[in-house]
Amino acid sequence: xxxxxxxxxxxxKGTLDWAFPPFIVGSTAxxxxxxxxxxxxxxGLGLLLKDLSSLRVSPQGNPAMPMKxxxxxxxxxxxxxxxxxxxxxxxxxxxxxxxxxxxxKTMKKNNIxxxxxxxxxxxxxxxxxxxxxxxxxxxxxxxxxxxxxxxYAGAATYLDIAQGSNHDLFI
Amino acid sequence: xxxxxxxxxxxxxxxxxxxxxxxxxxxxxxxxxxxxCTDKGSTKDFIAFxxxxxxxxxxxxxxxxxxxFNIEKSA
Numbered sequence: 001x002x003x004x005x006x007x008x009x010x011x012x013k014g015t016l017d018w019a020f021p022p023f024i025v026g027s028t029a030x031x032x033x034x035x036x037x038x039x040x041x042x043x044g045l046g047l048l049l050k051d052l053s054s055l056r057v058s059p060q061g062n063p064a065m066p067m068k069x070x071x072x073x074x075x076x077x078x079x080x081x082x083x084x085x086x087x088x089x090x091x092x093x094x095x096x097x098x099x100x101x102x103x104x105k106t107m108k109k110n111n112i113x114x115x116x117x118x119x120x121x122x123x124x125x126x127x128x129x130x131x132x133x134x135x136x137x138x139x140x141x142x143x144x145x146x147x148x149x150x151x152y153a154g155a156a157t158y159l160d161i162a163q164g165s166n167h168d169l170f171i
Numbered sequence: 172x173x174x175x176x177x178x179x180x181x182x183x184x185x186x187x188x189x190x191x192x193x194x195x196x197x198x199x200x201x202x203x204x205x206x207x208c209t210d211k212g213s214t215k216d217f218i219a220f221x222x223x224x225x226x227x228x229x230x231x232x233x234x235x236x237x238x239x240f241n242i243e244k245s246a
Contacts, residue, residue: 111183113185125189
């Protein structure tokens with residue numbers, strides 16, 4: 001077995017769907033005894049904000065996203081509307097909010113943990129969450145916008161930590 | 172040696188593993204934890220979890236759509 005026991009993840013995406021992989025894999029790796037560091041950069045930085053209500057998911061340009069009703073009769077819930085609806089329809093104002101609300105209902109119905117829950121577990125399990133200092137400046141955030149318990153650093157810090165890691169993911 | 176139980180029914184990946192880890196953290200070595208799940212992927216996940224963490228998976232069984240794991244905490 002390798003002496004290295006770390007996992008490093010770059011979280012670069014900030015939509016509701018892409019918010020899950022870093023927190024799920026990160027928290028599970030920590031539970032399995034890994035020293036985990038997640039570096040949040042560009043759009044991924046938004047996942048460290050106190051207020052996550054702006055997390056959205058869009059079917060726009062994402063034809064792989066199933067569109068199934070999270071409620072209603074069973075036969076209706078089985079229908080995948082995604083191949084039936086032209087992708088251009090998702091350009092219509094309000095459609096992104098609609099898709100986000102349907103996705104959240106689907107997740108709730110299936111008892112999927114929320115991003116807030118998974119993020120809290122990560123902190124509880126000692127996962128190091130690092131906010132990219134450069135992105136904070138670029139997007140005009142300030143430190144008070146972010147949750148407590150995180151660190152602030154740049155690429156060199158990430159690379160230094162990644163040196164001791166045997167799993168290094170870019171998400 | 173104390174026996175602990177954890178009801179993780181209804182929870183989906185990765186929550187049963189995370190809850191088990193949190194429960195194990197509060198236990199003494201040689202204590203056992205019985206976890207009940209409904210997550211269909213949990214059998215493979217708990218085998219992998221125990222292999223990686225060094226805890227002993229004493230038994231696992233599936234009945235009535237439930238998956239029950241017996242884990243002994245390592246020293």
